[in-house]
Amino acid sequence: MSTAPGRFAQHLASGASLVPGLPALLEPGVDLEAMAHQAREVTLQRFGRAVRLFAPLYVSNACLSSCTYCGFSKGLDVARRTLTVEQVVEEAQALVAQGFRHLLLVSGEHRVEVSADYLVACVVALRPFVPSLSIETQTWSDDTYARLVEAGLEGVVHYQETYDRGRYAETHVAGWKRDYDRRLSSTERAAEAGVRRLGIGVLLGLSADWRADVHAVAEHAVWLQRHYWRTEVTVSLPRIKPSASGFQPLVPVTDAEYVQALCALRLVAPEVGIVLSTREAPPLRDGLVRIAVTTMSAGSSTEPGGYLHPGEAQEQFAISDERTPAEVAAMLVAAGYDPVWKDAFALRT
Ligand code: SF4
Numbered sequence: 001m002s003t004a005p006g007r008f009a010q011h012l013a014s015g016a017s018l019v020p021g022l023p024a025l026l027e028p029g030v031d032l033e034a035m036a037h038q039a040r041e042v043t044l045q046r047f048g049r050a051v052r053l054f055a056p057l058y059v060s061n062a063c064l065s066s067c068t069y070c071g072f073s074k075g076l077d078v079a080r081r082t083l084t085v086e087q088v089v090e091e092a093q094a095l096v097a098q099g100f101r102h103l104l105l106v107s108g109e110h111r112v113e114v115s116a117d118y119l120v121a122c123v124v125a126l127r128p129f130v131p132s133l134s135i136e137t138q139t140w141s142d143d144t145y146a147r148l149v150e151a152g153l154e155g156v157v158h159y160q161e162t163y164d165r166g167r168y169a170e171t172h173v174a175g176w177k178r179d180y181d182r183r184l185s186s187t188e189r190a191a192e193a194g195v196r197r198l199g200i201g202v203l204l205g206l207s208a209d210w211r212a213d214v215h216a217v218a219e220h221a222v223w224l225q226r227h228y229w230r231t232e233v234t235v236s237l238p239r240i241k242p243s244a245s246g247f248q249p250l251v252p253v254t255d256a257e258y259v260q261a262l263c264a265l266r267l268v269a270p271e272v273g274i275v276l277s278t279r280e281a282p283p284l285r286d287g288l289v290r291i292a293v294t295t296m297s298a299g300s301s302t303e304p305g306g307y308l309h310p311g312e313a314q315e316q317f318a319i320s321d322e323r324t325p326a327e328v329a330a331m332l333v334a335a336g337y338d339p340v341w342k343d344a345f346a347l348r349t
Pocket of ligand 1: 063064065066067070071072073074107108109177
């Protein structure tokens with residue numbers, strides 16, 4: 001049975017727009033240099049020279065869903081691993097030793113191996129030495145989000161991947177994630193349960209019309225900010241990378257189009273944090289941090305247990321920036337930015 005559309009889905013279906021200037025900014029042939037200059041000014045004004053660093057901590061690649069683009073998809077014959085809570089603590093200790101104070105716990109969608117109880121136990125075990133914890137897992141009920149908040153969880157990340165319902169159905173072929181409306185309303189449920197950082201995003205290249213997806217995610221971000229004004233909202237626009245799925249993007253998004261998308265997002269949603277992952281190569285990451293990006297991952301492994309015992313399980317996707325966290329931090333300092341390992345809230349005033 002499918003979930004009924006949530007409040008944002010109803011807003012989207014109404015055709016009303018909170019970012020009416022966006023389509024023009026996403027048109028081909030814009031003056032990209034002028035746009036990047038403007039975006040940089042807005043980013044400096046709103047966020048200063050602080051760039052928040054975080055690391056993903058993959059706790060499991062077990063998954064009961066089938067998504068055609070993902071290396072963890074249920075049908076794939078890959079090495080699976082779910083860390084024990086003790087192993088999660090060991091991985092976290094290794095990341096804390098490198099300087100990280102914000103960790104994102106990531107898993108596939110497996111309600112048995114990565115249950116609500118398991119996640120609560122992870123948060124309880126990590127909270128004493130990790131000040132800022134977020135999750136990127138399956139979607140949960142209000143009660144579970146509330147339990148996680150009570151245990152010390154700060155953030156929830158749920159990418160819609162694509163807002164195009166038809167393409168969503170084609171690429172999410174089975175499992176929990178197939179329910180478009182359940183996924184789309186998950187950030188609303190998390191915010192109502194007290195989660196104070198919400199991350200949303202789209203996977204560029206999944207749908208043939210990347211501009212429509214950037215428009216929808218910007219609309220979503222501004223809608224969330226207006227409705228949950230105490231909550232920090234971030235957006236990520238990862239591009240599809242090679243994975244065990246063998247998936248190829250329908251339409252590749254070029255570097256110039258990618259920069260345009262991030263600049264446009266910054267200009268229509270000046271208060272929204274923009275996250276950049278290690279999927280992108282160092283030269284592009286280094287340039288984007290001077291334009292629109294406010295949060296970056298660094299030194300990432302996308303394999304469960306991959307920081308201490310690499311090579312024992314399948315990674316989710318290949319990364320392009322293989323620099324260590326210290327090297328990324330040094331790049332930021334050399335560019336005149338402050339790497340922030342812990343909390344960006346205090347630095348946004
Ligand atoms: S995208 Fe998420 S739900 Fe889909 S196969 Fe990958 S891990 Fe599972």
